[in-house]
Amino acid sequence: MSHSNRPYWPILPSAIALAGIMVFIFASFGPPASSSGFVTTLKGFLLQVSPEYAQSKAHYQMMPGPGSWLMAFVLGMATGGFVAGRSFGQPVRDMPQAWEARYGPSQMKRYTTTFVGGFLILFGARLAGGCTLGLFLSGSTQLAVSGLYFGAVIFSVAMLTARIVYKNRSQPHD
Amino acid sequence: MTDVWIGLFSGIAFGFVIQRVGATNPQKMVLAHLMKERYIPQFMLLVVIFSAIGLFALEASGGGTTRVLPTSLVATGLGGVVFGIGWGLTGYCPGTCWAAVGEGRMDAIFALLGGLVGAAAFAHLHETLIPALYVPTSYGQLTLVDWFNDPGVALGFLIILFGGAILLIGRFWGEQA
Numbered sequence: 001m002s003h004s005n006r007p008y009w010p011i012l013p014s015a016i017a018l019a020g021i022m023v024f025i026f027a028s029f030g031p032p033a034s035s036s037g038f039v040t041t042l043k044g045f046l047l048q049v050s051p052e053y054a055q056s057k058a059h060y061q062m063m064p065g066p067g068s069w070l071m072a073f074v075l076g077m078a079t080g081g082f083v084a085g086r087s088f089g090q091p092v093r094d095m096p097q098a099w100e101a102r103y104g105p106s107q108m109k110r111y112t113t114t115f116v117g118g119f120l121i122l123f124g125a126r127l128a129g130g131c132t133l134g135l136f137l138s139g140s141t142q143l144a145v146s147g148l149y150f151g152a153v154i155f156s157v158a159m160l161t162a163r164i165v166y167k168n169r170s171q172p173h174d
Numbered sequence: 175m176t177d178v179w180i181g182l183f184s185g186i187a188f189g190f191v192i193q194r195v196g197a198t199n200p201q202k203m204v205l206a207h208l209m210k211e212r213y214i215p216q217f218m219l220l221v222v223i224f225s226a227i228g229l230f231a232l233e234a235s236g237g238g239t240t241r242v243l244p245t246s247l248v249a250t251g252l253g254g255v256v257f258g259i260g261w262g263l264t265g266y267c268p269g270t271c272w273a274a275v276g277e278g279r280m281d282a283i284f285a286l287l288g289g290l291v292g293a294a295a296f297a298h299l300h301e302t303l304i305p306a307l308y309v310p311t312s313y314g315q316l317t318l319v320d321w322f323n324d325p326g327v328a329l330g331f332l333i334i335l336f337g338g339a340i341l342l343i344g345r346f347w348g349e350q351a
Contacts, residue, residue: 019224076185081273118288120260128253157258
């Protein structure tokens with residue numbers, strides 16, 4: 001395993017740091033999750049707009065609303081991303097180079113695709129019961145078969161999908 | 175209220191580290207899926223190895239709250255297929271998408287909005303889909319400990335499995351960072 005991941009942090013110390021955070025979360029709260037944060041956000045929105053609807057649906061009943069650990073966690077993720085991005089010293093791109101090389105610089109095309117992709121990611125995660133974090137990372141940490149099974153499926157399908165969508169010569173990254 | 179502060183702190187730390195290692199960069203994720211970038215998948219597997227060891231120690235000392243999600247052959251698998259298509263398409267997953275929005279990536283904002291709509295669509299269909307797809311093929315809260323009957327052996331198996339995967343990725347994936 002090589003430790004060169006420049007301009008990013010090398011993976012070994014990063015993995016130890018993130019595992020430390022994971023264990024801290026297990027100690028102070030429980031299994032970390034992020035796709036549930038989407039449901040929590042929606043629940044907060046729906047409780048304002050249509051409280052009867054939110055209260056009648058099982059998927060919102062089983063999740064905490066705003067003012068919960070989950071809500072704070074996903075907002076914290078965005079904050080952490082903001083602080084890290086601002087102090088990173090490299091401009092962010094609005095689309096990956098691999099996408100631009102294949103489909104051109106149209107923002108419309110990329111944004112429509114990530115909107116549809118985002119829909120699929122969350123629909124799939126809610127059906128399975130969790131996402132990369134809530135099901136694969138948290139689950140496998142707890143030695144859960146569901147996490148290992150989900151991890152094997154998402155990696156295989158994502159690799160297949162990327163092969164179809166991005167079939168192209170090799171691309172440098174930013 | 176303490177929960178909120180702990181959650182916020184945990185989220186900030188989490189979001190910071192995944193940005194720094196490059197997981198919020200969809201270009202890296204796409205290259206990882208194309209077998210051209212080994213670091214992100216190796217990183218994910220390393221995180222599991224270390225946090226599984228950490229959780230093992232935490233539980234041995236009487237701490238920690240766990241909640242194992244059930245394994246449903248159809249729902250976990252089909253959910254994974256739908257998820258995998260979206261992940262391969264965008265290079266984002268739910269967690270990295272929040273951090274990437276904070277980072278200022280425009281395509282992540284649309285992924286987040288699409289995600290909210292996707293979660294709302296599933297929540298609307300929960301009462302139909304869970305009894306139809308999740309419940310009938312659910313094996314309950316299955317863990318490796320149920321298979322090996324010994325937590326230490328189960329942990330050892332996980333480490334060997336993921337350690338082997340890290341080596342295989344190092345063998346077959348490229349080194350583009």
